[in-house]
Amino acid sequence: MRARAGPRLVTLTSDIGAAYAAQMKAVLVHRIPPGRVVDLAHDLRAHAIGEAAFLLRAMAIGFPPGTVHVAVVDPGVGGRRAPIAIDCADGSALVGPDNGVLIPLADALGQPIAYRIDPARLGARPRVGRTFDGRDLFAPAAARLAQGLRARALGPRIRAHRYAIPVARRRGAVASGEILHEDRFGNLITNVPTGWLPSDARSADVRLRGRPARRVPVVASYEALGRGRTGLLGSSFGTLEVAVARGVAARRWRAGVGDAVTVRWAPRTARTGNGK
Amino acid sequence: MRARAGPRLVTLTSDIGAAYAAQMKAVLVHRIPPGRVVDLAHDLRAHAIGEAAFLLRAMAIGFPPGTVHVAVVDPGVGGRRAPIAIDCADGSALVGPDNGVLIPLADALGQPIAYRIDPARLGARPRVGRTFDGRDLFAPAAARLAQGLRARALGPRIRAHRYAIPVARRRGAVASGEILHEDRFGNLITNVPTGWLPSDARSADVRLRGRPARRVPVVASYEALGRGRTGLLGSSFGTLEVAVARGVAARRWRAGVGDAVTVRWAPRTARTGNGK
């Protein structure tokens, strides 16, 4: 379908903002055409490794096999955490810090093997500081991977630090999970699979941050809620989200990433037909 | 001038933020090179269909004929509003929700004919939810249009919902209009054509939100105002804007998109030469 001419695609994901990301692009365009570099997002929540890992997987998983994905959410930059590159089963390569941010995507792409990036293998660029490996290590590594190098050529194999997206638990008609992402609209994306809700559920009791449960309608779209009303619906991530129609759920519910969420559906009302 | 090699350009405009927009790009790059995809803006005011329609027209109108413009400002996603594609006279195509956001641009490009996008014509991608047609319908449709498909191949013709940018009215030396856009600097862009002001106007009385009128200078540039002073000047949209030099007019005037604005010029002062 797609003609694979020239270097592999490189995607960039970070919490560093456009001005720092631009310095990564300057490194990349010495080796690959700028038209092969795709910005995913540079405005991720600062230092939020878990949320970034979740979003990176959601954004990058749809790219063609063979793409090089760079992630710079790296509060430990310059410290003991290693810079790594990962080869995956489909020919994709991942580049970033060994703090877990790459792992959910790597696991999804399959058969990940991680290598510690050895700066000596990247050529002579002197490092200006120890605060921006995105420019000084990851971008040069990504450029070489895009040109065809395999990750194993960048350094010795290492065992990457594990990180898994938190998984919701289910007991009967109750799911216990957490908020993985607050999106630009303030919608609260949970880790509770949409498929757990019975397809005929009309409402559910939602608890956030341990506060008292509130019954909210289960709807198929924002429009099915009245403006300003809260509802539960299937997000584009395949999990449930708590949303306020044309409003900001995160503010209304005073909740955000990492907060516990419980969803109880089809509660048997105490006296459904008392049969007498 | 421009060599039309390969697929048509695709522009992306939305209020969904970079992380969701990245998922649209993942779909697009399976069929067209990323260098043919141009981000216009993904930080439009959430759910503000009218302002988005105004900005989309201003941004997209300058692109070459034949470009595919995608707009995702879509509070009604998943509801009854149709997903549409529009063919225009110059060979451009527009893709987005049938909520009016595409219409001012379509009218400007000429002879728009709208078609309801039939998901079955886009292939087998399963829809994960009903909250992100940008990824699940609009991006696949845009990719096919960029490859040469005509909008009419995507589904049956429909009558699109109309939307027109509000038009200012003029009575003598008074224009009544509204604020169409608050830009990044907090400048308030009105819908009052700059040409309505006499070219020798030195000041005008401006009313915002029905509050008492204030006389402000009419200037040709921000610099002609003292720092922190309010003035009226011709915006880059061809209409008047209310601006505060190196300041934030929206905050100073506590006004924003949709607010009424009245501009009265060349007011005859009560006692111009008392003639005695």
Place this chain on the structure above:
Amino acid sequence: MRARAGPRLVTLTSDIGAAYAAQMKAVLVHRIPPGRVVDLAHDLRAHAIGEAAFLLRAMAIGFPPGTVHVAVVDPGVGGRRAPIAIDCADGSALVGPDNGVLIPLADALGQPIAYRIDPARLGARPRVGRTFDGRDLFAPAAARLAQGLRARALGPRIRAHRYAIPVARRRGAVASGEILHEDRFGNLITNVPTGWLPSDARSADVRLRGRPARRVPVVASYEALGRGRTGLLGSSFGTLEVAVARGVAARRWRAGVGDAVTVRWAPRTARTGNGK
């Protein structure tokens, strides 16, 4: 290394936001492929010419020789300041307002010669207002430069207004400088060269905005600080930065761009070994 096929790269840097920047891209893509246009940043602090000059230099300096760099931080647009284009020794060209924003980059690239852009040399596009030279003058000029025109073809030579990044001063073990940039994390980037600090410095006294000095650790990375602690470290710009680990130094210290900073290192404590 890089095949120079087709037009030169064009980078875009501004404080105007994505929606206005999109209108510049519309102009550019009539003459050069969108894949040759690289967004650096459009979210620079509004009207902050000095900070923009510092960032533009840091971002653009890494691009290949021959690149065309456009900067639109232009509070004086439409006024007396000239629109200029600058040819540099390495074949790069710079385009923007004659307010100093281009000068530090031009000086770094070497042998800058400035020309006043004459709108008549850009063709017939009528100017809609006097508030957006980025679209009406700079983008058309950049497109022609990218196609191979030299800056001297755009208008008469002029003497550009000078601007130099403020330089820190050093007296013994005390450096006096200022904050040049507050980054997305709220780190305060100073103009004090990292190399001035003795490599064995363990702490330093930092004064901001003339307030009492505070002793903070000198560290090599954020991680070496405890979470929430303030430290001094070598930034990626080659100068010292004041940072709070996983926190926001600008807020904690109530300081920002332009504020004075003093760093005193290896202070002799009053009673180092009193010899008794």
